[in-house]
Amino acid sequence: MSVTRSRALSIVSVALGATLLASCGGGGGGDEGSRTLMFAYVTSESSPHGQALSWWLDEVEARTGGEVTFERYWDATLLKPEEMVNGLGDGRVDIAQIQPTSYGANEFVATNVAEVPFISSNFPAVSAALATMVEAPDSAIRKEWNGKGIEPLSWQITAGGTLSTTEPVDGVDDLAGLRLRSIGRPAEVLAAAEASPIQLAAGDIYGSIDRGLIDGVFGVPFSFAESLKFPEVASHYTATGTGVSTANALAMSVDGWESLTEEQRMVMLEVSAEMPAKQAEIEPTFNDASCAAIQESGGTTSVFSDEEMAELADLAGGDIEAGWVADAEKAGVDGKALIAEYREAVGVAEEQFPDFELPEAACAAG
Template sequence: MRTGRWASVANKKIGNQAHAAQGGMMKRFGKGGMIASAAMAMVALGVATTSFANNASAETYKWLTFKPQGAGDAQAISTQWFVDEFKKRTNGEHEIEVFWGGSVAKTREIPDALSAGVGEFGDIVTPYFADKFPLNNAVGFFIPQPNSTIEIAHLMEKWHAKYPQFSQELANYNLKAVGFRPLESYGLLCTSPIRSLADLKGKRIRTYGFAYPALVEALGATPVSIATSEAYEALETSILDCTPIGPALAYGWKYDEVAKYYIEIPLGASFGHLIAMNLDTYNAMDDATRAVVDKLGQEYADAYNDELEKTIKDVRAGWPAKGVEVIQFPKEELVSVIKDERIQAVRQEWIARAEAAGLPAQEIVSELEF
């Protein structure tokens, strides 16, 4: 079993030494030497680097996540499902220890930490790294789009199986996708009722990424860049009029306490997270263990989606008592703006990148269009 700082963060005797090494490593991440620097840091901490392929003893792998352990949402529940199933399907010989709440690597540090082998599994919030992983952020360039959470998961699975460029983009950073976790289908949560395109004119709407600013402008509204953690106060104080979000996240962030109109505008599901592995670790697994990981990855999207749908159903059932009104937005009015040159410019940016990588871009894009 692996030992050292990253396998026992509660060990106070080495805690300060490990924290200092991690801090130095993270500084070096930003200077381009993350893999080599992280490797030296792990050696200094006595982290074992033996290949499981040549090691018959039990292995404990590390899963790095920003999600708090007690969150109780679909992300946390499905992560624990994966961990429990991995142990069961390897007959207890191997297990995964989850380092919750960014205790080893924060959200934006996880890709580099996984690349360097600080952890073996982890959650990568793909839209945060659209320049690093543009192909795997395809959906983020095509909002609105008509697919649901599970449909986007299956599209990602298909693209990875059919087009090697998707996997190679991750392999360039010593990463491999073993599962997909799209976000829920989004609408708009607003502080006043929105019933038509005319009602959106001049509204201040939270945006992020590539597609949302262009879409909001095409709708005649004003894009406002505000962090997720600051959106509650922005809605409460009328800095924002609306934010794109789904019911589960609206409830989780408590936005539905201060914004009481959920607009069913069909923005579609956004691609959210890759369940990623350190590629070297994946390749070093014996065939039986790797097959377990592959099978769990195939089943993960359904397990996650089942939990997500339960949460969404519960949230919607509770909204009337909280005074939240659900309003249907005319789909045709949303679709009518998609040809706007600003929206098309964002889509063409992804198409150009995909074609440069040798992908049949239009074949992929056709699955993201109304």
């Protein structure tokens, strides 16, 4: 039976004691309990998410005394994003980051409550809120993942409402007519503002901007700009206040999760509980690097005014939320109840991260 995070917190000291005994050769696993797990991620270890995931893997190895180790496959060298769920099920990979946006809007409709815009841009709070929500055995999000045979362990969220463009965008009116790469619910925001959302693979964004095929990209986090070399082709970075853009999660198959010892699961859950704070610690370094690259290229950063954010929300927010609720109902999920639960959980979690600031605002302020 799966071990919940609530239970993990209550007996973590027992788990760690057992782990230490195992690492010293006394009872609780030894060679018989040792596991080497194949891990897969679709982008670089040097990316913000890659650094957070690398920390998670290192911590699990250290806290299990080497009883659990990982073979690490970065940059989609093992599986593509859309192959991860099936890869977990058929054993091609043991643990992987799942990107729900790779599977269509209705494959992870409950999880994609985090994509509903204009709720929160505070990404560590969103990570913590989702972690809290899936603790409940009857959680719609947990049921969605477990129904696919996978167990979500840790959420990777970033503030995703960044608009990276070749020309300045000062307000909603400037969005009209722009060709912008975007996927998921953020694309619906653009369409409501009379921009043209265009679906492209992540690897095609740079070249498409460079050749003038698109005017920019919406939804790739500010922290990724420098590592993706976007400032070379897109000079202007604007925070629109739309909120986070995706809800990715580190996950195992349910069978793989339950094949671990209870002590190993406890350690993984303990490390996962620390992930939102670790992400909040890691992200500023990458934001600073992106800010420096933008400034060195002669670019600008800005934030929509409260009035512009409100105008965009009026244009797009209600219809998109209603659309998500309708999709959820079709999938047998009580959408209204789930989005109310999500808002409440995010509100509580935001109190844990009161110092969050949009990276574009921090960069613009110097």
